[in-house]
Amino acid sequence: MTPNFNIYAPLLIASLLLFSWSCYRRFSLVAVGKPEDRFQEPGRRLLDVLLYAFGQKRVIARQFGLNHAIIFWAFVILLIANGEFLLAGLFPEVSLAVLPESLHHLLLLAFDAVSLLALAAVALAAIRRLFFAPDYMATSYASPRSLEAFLILGSIALLMLAYFGLHGALIAMGKGPAAAYMPVSALAAKILAAVPAENLQPLTSFFWWLHAIVLLLFMNYLPHSKHMHILTAIPNCFFASLEKPNTASREEFARGETFGAGSVDQLAWKDLLDGFSCTECGRCQSACPAVATGKPLNPRQVVHDIKINLLKGRLDQEKFQAGQPLIGDGEGSVSEDAIWSCTTCGACMAACPVFIEQMPKIVKMRRHLVQMKARFPEELLNLFENMEGRSNPWGIAPTDRTKWYSTLEVKPFAANESEYLLYVGCAGSFDSRQKHVTVALATILNASGVSWGILGKEELCCGDSLRRLGNEFVFDRMAKQNVKLFKDKGITKIITQCPHCFTTLKNDYRQYGLELEVTHHSEFIDSLLTSGKLKLNHQVTELGRIAIHDSCYLGRHNDVYEPPRQVIRAITGSAPVELERNHQNSFCCGAGGGRMWMEEHQGSRINLNRIEEALATKPDTLCVSCPYCLTMFTDGLKDLQSDQTQVKDIAEVVAEGLRPAAVSI
Amino acid sequence: MLTVVCIKQVPDTTQVQIDPVTNTLVREGIPFIANPYDTHALEEALRMKDKFGMRVVAISMGPPNAEATLRKALAVGVDEAILLSDRAFGGADTLATSNVLSAAIKKLHEIEEVGLVLCGKQTIDGDTAQVGPGIATRNRYSQLTLVDRVESVDLLHKKIRVRRKLEGRHEVVEAPLPAMLTVVRELNRPRYPTVPLRLESEELEVKVWNNEVLKLDVNSIGLKGSPTWVSRIFSPQREKGEIVGDGLSDPKGTSRLLLEKLLSKDLLPV
Structure with a gap:
């Protein structure tokens, strides 16, 4: 099925431009952070990426982690299918069919299989969120039943359904030469067999456009949602600190310098990337002793507030203008009480599947309070x-x-x-x-x-x-x-x-x-x-x-x-x-x-x-x-x-x- | 208008022991600190600076190593630090000390009008509480001792209103400026130096004024100018103590017992 070039081409290009612009804006905000070398030992970093990002080691260590691993791997494999899909819409000659036949068939089988698995995993995730969400999923800014969560899960589910609908209709029309390798699509074709033959062509168009529009909308929703992590989580694992978690970086004590982080641009760039890598899973929250005992600190909230603070800032000719103070009250600021509640136990960092560094951010804000403001709980004097x-x-x-x-x-x-x-x-x-x-x-x-x-x-x-x-x-x-x-x-x-x-x-x-x-x-x-x-x-x-x-x-x-x-x-x-x-x-x-x-x-x-x-x-x-x-x-x-x-x-x-x-x- | 804060470097008394043979302080290895009451005077001076923009000068009479204490004052933001140091000032009692400090303050006054002099209520090594009043008397300043709150400062009419902490009562008094205040710990909470200020202060100079600068009669300063001297220092023998009750099994009863004992011996101010 080939869409109208004059409609699809501008739509695709506009979507890609918008997506690129959104990503550019976010990454240029990340770049306002202080420089910090996170490239040493690249070999070790790549191994960590294999183990923790692709291997999902920390993700699967907890309940429902396997569920995520399935969706993640489905995403990775379906990147190939979706790449083909988007390009073939412009240039019908682009097709995976040019690959050796056995490889092509293997891919088709994989697409069918992981789409089905992902559909099941997404359904399970939705049921979990609706009926038995653990306490730690909820916090002041996010609920397990948030619209955002269901938009994301719904989009993924729609993509899978549209995929099966499209290929089912194609097979039903006899246009599926590899139907034998697409068992789920073939099953969909059997269901669609009841549809009158003349309606199959419009149905194919419908599923094609449904898939295309959901895909493009979802892509453009990513940078504005917690689902941004699918772009940042892998780099975040790569750039994870190789130091012991409690070893903060040294400061140079020279006149005219500022010390610690009193605004987001005084954090390191990796601290800011962390904000866009957080998927709000709540695992750090569940591990944190401050949260468990009712203190005003929640490590996940700290990461969230830093991200909000950054997004509220403006970039004027590469100069960052903060929208609100980093240390203070309200969303987008971290309260002093929260900053002083941390025991630096590192449980949050050990729990985070994507190596977000919550604790060092808190220490950096403490440095600002102590060294620039001389402000701290009076017992510390x-x-x-x-x-x-x-x-x-x-x-x-x-x-x-x-x-x-x-x-x-x-x-x-x-x-x-x-x-x-x-x-x-x-x-x-x-x-x-x-x-x-x-x-x-x-x-x-x-x-x-x-x-x-x-x-x-x-x-x-x-x-x-x-x-x-x-x-x-x-x-x-x-x-x-x-x-x-x-x-x-x-x-x-x-x-x-x-x-x-x-x-x-x-x-x-x-x-x-x-x-x-x-x-x-x-x-x-x-x-x-x-x-x-x-x-x-x-x-x-x-x-x-x-x-x-x-x-x-x-x-x-x-x-x-x-x-x-x-x-x-x-x-x-x-x-x-x-x-x-x-x-x-x-x-x-x-x-x-x-x-x-x-x-x-x-x-x-x-x-x-x-x-x-x-x-x-x-x-x-x-x-x-x-x-x-x-x-x-x-x-x-x-x-x-x-x-x-x-x-x-x-x-x-x-x-x-x-x-x-x-x-x- | 200038605020002058007087700071004394004292041995850290929590670590001071008395040599039983010579009856003098064992000073070996004992660190020096700023007299704790003086740190509250310093804090109040800095608040005057924050509030009214008054310049703050810290002065201290002592040996050359007392510079360390003045450096700490620079680190929290005093504008100028002057060490009054001369062999001729050595061995001074409270009278001779007041003479030197008053002269230094007068000298500062020649350049800029002195509005306030702040001192701790006493030092923890001498415990006389006489030097502050000595300065006020010699320089004819209003004398406000034991201040635990500065109610208001009126620079236009040159007036200050403070609360004095007396035994069992408070007293609010108003006096014309210039005034000398001695302060108690309840007055404020001393600030902690910020790093930028510390770094800046490292490049500042602690000025040293000796008697060539102050030109005081050598008979009014140092040992010669001191009508009092310490004949003996000793630790009083401690009466044998006793353990009262059992605080672990009966904390309330034990507290009651303890209070009764203390009250019966008239050891608690009521």
């Missing part, structure tokens, strides 16, 4: 001053850093004598509860014959909280001080007992040219047990049923999941009890991202949410590997007045097995 003045969050005298080892013999680090530096960290040095962990760890190191030392009074805070809170200026100074200290002392191997120190020394300081071998104590103890250097006096049974909690900065941010589990298996003879949300789905204790130092005024408490989940497994001991988790869960248990369960660090659990020996803790 003390923290910032303590960190800058005394290099610890509590403002305790630095001379007190060595008080934890009053009963132990501990050597200062010396490059020619000690192999490892035990970086005790602020919590390990000053927090009365965490000091027990430090002692337990020191006991384990001594029992294993490890050569180690500490910096003692010379140790400085790593600056983790400052960096997550957006006080990059002071973090930058502290990082430089530490890097110099480590280099001067000849330190190359570090053991930490805090995932926050761990990630900061290991990942963040790499930006300062420092490559260290940093090991978290759970990994280190695991290696001591495996190598046989650490021998316990007895199997640990006195702690009863041990449940394990994955700390965000150890697990999600650094992929250390197995070592603490192996340690527990090795010392107790059985695997730890898993909480419902574990490994990469683990739920934050509520203290990351500097939240440790802020009041939790809004919503319910994050630590209680997690503790209740832990208590559901009826553990005697909840094993953690992070001082923040230890504090938050100890507090949570007190709040719930639960005395059945105790919280212990992995080092304390292990040290239990050393108890009857000469050293006791």
